[in-house]
Every structure is written in structure tokens, then in C-alpha cells.
Amino acid sequence: MGIAFMSRETRPGRLVHPPALRPGDRVAAVSLSWGGPGTFPWRYEAGARQLAATFGVEVVPTRHALREAAWIAANPQARAEDLLEAFADPSIRGIIATIGGDDSIRTLPYLDLGLIRRNPKVFMGYSDTTVAHFACYAAGLASFYGPAIMAGFGENGGLHPYMEQSVRRTLFSGEPVGRLEPNPDGWTVEHLDWAEPANQSRRRALTPSSGWRWLQGAEPVEGRLIGGCLEVLDWLRGTPVWPGQDAWEGAVVFLETSEEAPTPLAVVRMLRALAACGALERARGLLFGRPGGGIPPERFAEYDAALLQVVRDELGRGEMPIVTGMDFGHTDPIAVLPYGVLTRVDPVARQVTLLEPAVIG
Numbered sequence: 001m002g003i004a005f006m007s008r009e010t011r012p013g014r015l016v017h018p019p020a021l022r023p024g025d026r027v028a029a030v031s032l033s034w035g036g037p038g039t040f041p042w043r044y045e046a047g048a049r050q051l052a053a054t055f056g057v058e059v060v061p062t063r064h065a066l067r068e069a070a071w072i073a074a075n076p077q078a079r080a081e082d083l084l085e086a087f088a089d090p091s092i093r094g095i096i097a098t099i100g101g102d103d104s105i106r107t108l109p110y111l112d113l114g115l116i117r118r119n120p121k122v123f124m125g126y127s128d129t130t131v132a133h134f135a136c137y138a139a140g141l142a143s144f145y146g147p148a149i150m151a152g153f154g155e156n157g158g159l160h161p162y163m164e165q166s167v168r169r170t171l172f173s174g175e176p177v178g179r180l181e182p183n184p185d186g187w188t189v190e191h192l193d194w195a196e197p198a199n200q201s202r203r204r205a206l207t208p209s210s211g212w213r214w215l216q217g218a219e220p221v222e223g224r225l226i227g228g229c230l231e232v233l234d235w236l237r238g239t240p241v242w243p244g245q246d247a248w249e250g251a252v253v254f255l256e257t258s259e260e261a262p263t264p265l266a267v268v269r270m271l272r273a274l275a276a277c278g279a280l281e282r283a284r285g286l287l288f289g290r291p292g293g294g295i296p297p298e299r300f301a302e303y304d305a306a307l308l309q310v311v312r313d314e315l316g317r318g319e320m321p322i323v324t325g326m327d328f329g330h331t332d333p334i335a336v337l338p339y340g341v342l343t344r345v346d347p348v349a350r351q352v353t354l355l356e357p358a359v360i361g
Contacts, residue, residue, distance in 0.1 A: 033101025174361015217321025261293025292330025
């Protein structure tokens, strides 16, 4: 299979939104990066089981999704073909990544963006799945930054209500998504070893939530959501799926950091790169997830300072609303963020509201 990217001239200006999911739908599980299901099959099985039981869908692994991790790593073309087959299969209504990783960028040469655009359906995942989200964006399809099967739907002891409610109102309803609320029930990055199946029934300890932090901004703004894992965005710059300047114009950008816990200095440098390519200069608002990787809450202010250094001090964008410590990314539970949905960020009322439906009901 050769490269089948659409030229920038033929890419649509507005994203197509997929049909809503419904109970009874078949949802494909795809491994685009790390072969997690082959390494910890009981964790995959728990995630698939909890996803199916909670939302009434049938979870169907793609051809190679459950292969051993070494085989998955050696075969990026097969991973890409799994994704394309799931998009092309009319019996599949949604696609969810099994887990993230660090090399789904190797699937890019094998993707057919025209096929993705011709077969709009729900696609969701986070972390390294940012690569596939930007492929969907380049194809003109709105996708969903949200939980994966093993990390999210596989949560120890059952799904967090905050995540479940977000999935339900974002993917299963044709109504406007509405206000994003801070999770009041606590968050976690506790590591319970997936190599021990008994841990699956053990709830992870929660850290009390202290709410989101509004760093700056005096006036409400509106823009369309675009973003992802900050480290993965850094890898994507310069690839054929990197969005043009119009995608960032007036956007609300969402960013989060992975479990590898990049330092505040690393965040500064990656933000500078986004600024240099025009993304932050053109954006209207910035949403930042709670830092991943077990960063203690007393250090969150260092990441806030990194954002202010680049956006306010270096770019001179002191008017841009910045909200940090939000509930998406590499702490649990997380909300779903739909690409391309018009979003209002109001620093006066301290509200973030998704003004449109994310799916077609």
C-alpha cells in the first residue's frame, strides 16, 4: 500500500462529524502503537468487558490487535491496515485504541486519508493516538481525544462515573455536549501492576481534586478544539498530517503531558516550537491537562509558570484565557474532547462549554 494523503488543496475546511454510537453497535479495538493486549490480555479483556457492559456495544478486535507486542512493533503497516479495515467495514460503527505507546507515527505512510473521510465513524484514544487523530483531522473527520480500552475502560474495579458520563454525552447523544465540569471526586495516577491479574479488582487510591486553575484572560472566547499529547505533537511537526495555519486560527488548543513526565523546561521548549509554527499565536484559548507521570500537586505551579512564560511573556498573549489542571490526558478519570467542536472558554464565569454536538444523532 502506498502513501495516500490528500493534498492540502483538497482537504475540507470543516470537519465531518460521525454518527452517534448506540447500544448494539459493533466497536473495533485497534492496536496502533504498543501491543498491550498481547502483553496483558486480562487487562484488555477487562476493558473490553467493561466497555461492552456499560454502553451495550459489542467490542470486536481488529485482525492484529491482540498479537504479541514484538510482532506489533515490527509491523506498522499491519497496524495501519487494521485501522483502515475498521473504517471501511460497514458493520463497525466506532473504533477505539486499545492503548497508546510511542511509535504509531510509523503507521503514517500506510494510511489512506480518503478512505477515512469516506467512512466517518467514531474514533477515540489518547496519548500516542494523537498521531491517528491528526490523520483523521487531515482527512476532514472529527475524532475524539478520550479513554482507551486498556487505560480508561479497563479501570480497576469498574469505570469512574466522571468518565462514563463524558463518554455517554459526547459519543452517544446528538445534543450539544455542554459544559465541561471539573471532576469533584478525586484523580489518580497510582500504578497497580497489570502483570498481576488480581489487581484488576482493586480500586486505585484517589487524590482529592482541587479544581481547575484559571491563569489569565479577562474576556470569553470561542474557537474549535484541536490538540493532543504535547510530546506527540512535537514529533508530528513537519509530517504530511500536520495542520495548516488555518486549523489553528481562532482555535481552542488543548494540550497534556504523558506518563513520562516531561520537565517544565521541556514543556517550555515544546511550547516554543508550537509558537514558532504559528499555532499558539493564532489560537484564542489554551486548555492544559493535569500533568501526567506522577508529578506531585505541589509542583503543578511549575507547569503553569512554563505556560505563562511562553504564552504571556514571550508571545505577548496576556489576553488569551489559559485553564490548567483539567481532567483529560494521563491522569484518571478523564473527559472526552471532540476535535473541531466549537468551544467557549469564559474566564469571567470560569466555564468551558462545548457549544455543539460532537456526533450526528
